Amino acid sequence: MPRLIALRLLQMLVTLVLLSAVIWLLIGLMPGDPADLAIAADPRLGPEDAARLRALHGLDRPLSERYLAWAGAMLRGEFGYSRLFSQPVTALLWPALGSSLALLGLALGLSAGIGIALGVLAAARPRLAPAVEALAVLAQSTPSFWLGMLLIILFAVMLGWLPAGGAEGAASLVLPVATLTVVNLAAYARHAASAMTEVLALPYVTTARAKGLSAATVLWRHAFPNAALPLLTVAALDAGSLVSGALVTETIFARPGMGKLIYDAIMGNDYNLALLALLLAAAVTMLATLAADLAQRWLDPRLAA
Amino acid sequence: MRLRLGLLLLGGMALAALLAPAVAALLGHDADLPDLFNRFAAPSLDHPLGTDDLGRDMLLRLLYGARVSLVVGLAVALAATGLGTALGLLAAWRGGWVDALLMRLADGLLALPALPLLVVLAAVDPAKLGLPRGEASTDILRITVILTLFGWVGVARLARAAALSEMAKDYVAAARVCGASEARLMWRHILPNISGPIVVAATLAVAGAILAESTLSFLGLGIAPPASSWGNMLSNAQELVFSAPLTAVWPGLAILLTVAGCSLLADGVRRR
Numbered sequence: 348m349p350r351l352i353a354l355r356l357l358q359m360l361v362t363l364v365l366l367s368a369v370i371w372l373l374i375g376l377m378p379g380d381p382a383d384l385a386i387a388a389d390p391r392l393g394p395e396d397a398a399r400l401r402a403l404h405g406l407d408r409p410l411s412e413r414y415l416a417w418a419g420a421m422l423r424g425e426f427g428y429s430r431l432f433s434q435p436v437t438a439l440l441w442p443a444l445g446s447s448l449a450l451l452g453l454a455l456g457l458s459a460g461i462g463i464a465l466g467v468l469a470a471a472r473p474r475l476a477p478a479v480e481a482l483a484v485l486a487q488s489t490p491s492f493w494l495g496m497l498l499i500i501l502f503a504v505m506l507g508w509l510p511a512g513g514a515e516g517a518a519s520l521v522l523p524v525a526t527l528t529v530v531n532l533a534a535y536a537r538h539a540a541s542a543m544t545e546v547l548a549l550p551y552v553t554t555a556r557a558k559g560l561s562a563a564t565v566l567w568r569h570a571f572p573n574a575a576l577p578l579l580t581v582a583a584l585d586a587g588s589l590v591s592g593a594l595v596t597e598t599i600f601a602r603p604g605m606g607k608l609i610y611d612a613i614m615g616n617d618y619n620l621a622l623l624a625l626l627l628a629a630a631v632t633m634l635a636t637l638a639a640d641l642a643q644r645w646l647d648p649r650l651a652a
Numbered sequence: 653m654r655l656r657l658g659l660l661l662l663g664g665m666a667l668a669a670l671l672a673p674a675v676a677a678l679l680g681h682d683a684d685l686p687d688l689f690n691r692f693a694a695p696s697l698d699h700p701l702g703t704d705d706l707g708r709d710m711l712l713r714l715l716y717g718a719r720v721s722l723v724v725g726l727a728v729a730l731a732a733t734g735l736g737t738a739l740g741l742l743a744a745w746r747g748g749w750v751d752a753l754l755m756r757l758a759d760g761l762l763a764l765p766a767l768p769l770l771v772v773l774a775a776v777d778p779a780k781l782g783l784p785r786g787e788a789s790t791d792i793l794r795i796t797v798i799l800t801l802f803g804w805v806g807v808a809r810l811a812r813a814a815a816l817s818e819m820a821k822d823y824v825a826a827a828r829v830c831g832a833s834e835a836r837l838m839w840r841h842i843l844p845n846i847s848g849p850i851v852v853a854a855t856l857a858v859a860g861a862i863l864a865e866s867t868l869s870f871l872g873l874g875i876a877p878p879a880s881s882w883g884n885m886l887s888n889a890q891e892l893v894f895s896a897p898l899t900a901v902w903p904g905l906a907i908l909l910t911v912a913g914c915s916l917l918a919d920g921v922r923r924r
Binding site: 365488491594610625 | 756759760762763764765766767768769771772773775776777859863866867870871872886889890893894897900901903904907908909911912915916919
């Protein structure tokens with residue numbers, strides 16, 4: 348097990364280093380550079396001033412040299428400043444990560460809870476299965492940004508019950524969490540339904556029923572734990588899509604967080620912030636996937652063999 | 653049932669996309685030209701779904717948007733399936749370091765959050781790569797390439813797993829004994845036997861590509877206005893939630909029905 352964890356962490360590190368180089372290259376291909384933006388603020392400056400600024404800040408150096416300089420600064424713990432927000436990058440990243448984790452944690456818990464309940468319901472009451480399946484198809488086909496807009500229109504504009512965005516108070520969490528929950532619950536519902544249907548057909552479930560145990564005990568104490576294992580795989584694969592969902596929901600609901608930070612930084616040519624925020628989001632995603640993998644191995648010793 | 657419903661939904665969308673120019677001729681409007689004297693018109697015979705904030709016909713923009721979504725969806729699915737199948741077969745056939753390299757690459761791509769990286773890729777300026785920018789057709793090509801970069805992974809893993817289990821079967825050994833070349837073995841024997849799951853994966857890839865394109869267009873990084881796509885129509889509608897909330901309904905419904913059509917079709921094919 349420790350060997351496995353060490354190997355996976357090493358793999359993560361390699362992925363992050365490769366990713367930082369690729370993103371660096373891509374950012375070099377985005378429109379406009381800091382010198383262009385700087386001279387746009389002063390009409391007296393011309394192209395030759397831009398060239399002087401580039402030489403002054405080292406922007407005329409080749410991309411590879413600039414990448415190595417940046418990587419060296421990272422290793423020394425100098426994470427630099429955000430141009431867009433005029434603050435140290437670290438002062439922006441940690442609060443944003445906290446806000447996103449609250450949003451994603453709530454959405455993950457709710458979508459897994461509701462999705463699993465629906466899936467178990469479909470397996471226990473086959474007559475309801477088509478309805479649950481229809482609901483799952485609808486939920487996973489709904490674009491998250493559209494659902495978010497509809498919720499804003501209904502609950503913020505027409506009824507005025509909830510705020511349309513921002514991050515003040517618990518009320519501002521309701522609509523973003525609801526959006527992410529609906530979009531994510533379909534996977535849990537479908538996998539829970541198929542896993543439970545499989546387990547409920549096994550002989551040991553019949554034995555439990557024959558012993559005279561109540562239907563609820565058989566369902567939740569005997570069948571569910573065995574059906575729950577594949578659901579951890581769903582949770583592990585879900586980490587990436589949750590972070591993607593955060594980018595959309597945070598942008599729509601104007602909610603400060605990692606997703607909105609990444610989007611704003613890329614759109615605002617804030618390269619340093621964009622790069623570090625992307626790497627942090629990737630690292631958190633990979634750690635979450637690793638945690639779900641390890642939990643699965645811990646709960647099911649057959650996988651470790 | 654699923655198969656029929658899926659085919660019905662997708663067929664309807666394809667028909668809508670094909671009929672777009674005919675409907676435009678019938679109504680006598682241009683989908684992209686503003687008509688500032690006719691903003692926010694209520695639904696009428698002249699404008700069946702009304703007009704948007706620039707007085708453009710909503711129905712026509714929806715129909716032309718269907719073209720973008722379907723073209724991007726099909727192109728990405730085709731490219732990702734082709735690339736994914738080829739790489740999956742290569743990994744299964746060669747094994748060794750080729751297999752290890754391809755599968756580690758696939759694992760790495762799967763473990764990363766896709767949308768933030770798609771946003772980075774979509775923000776790249778095509779002009780710096782020597783390509784023209786800002787035209788609808790180059791936008792479609794750009795989005796197709798970007799989505800294919802991520803789309804091949806699922807297909808490749810599936811194709812590799814299916815090919816590995818096929819290659820262990822006796823008929824493969826028999827074909828080798830009969831002197832079939834390796835290329836013929838992969839192309840004529842393995843590929844037809846793994847086509848079932850690949851078709852399902854391709855159908856789901858269409859759904860994923862349509863959702864991803866609309867998300868990128870919504871974020872302002874996909875198909876740029878004035879050309880219409882369901883995503884950029886919704887991006888426009890987001891600014892109008894207070895003045896004209898109903899403009900948000902139709903494009904989203906169109907995305908929902910198309911994506912649902914793809915998943916129903918994939919489910920139907922899988923169960924046959």
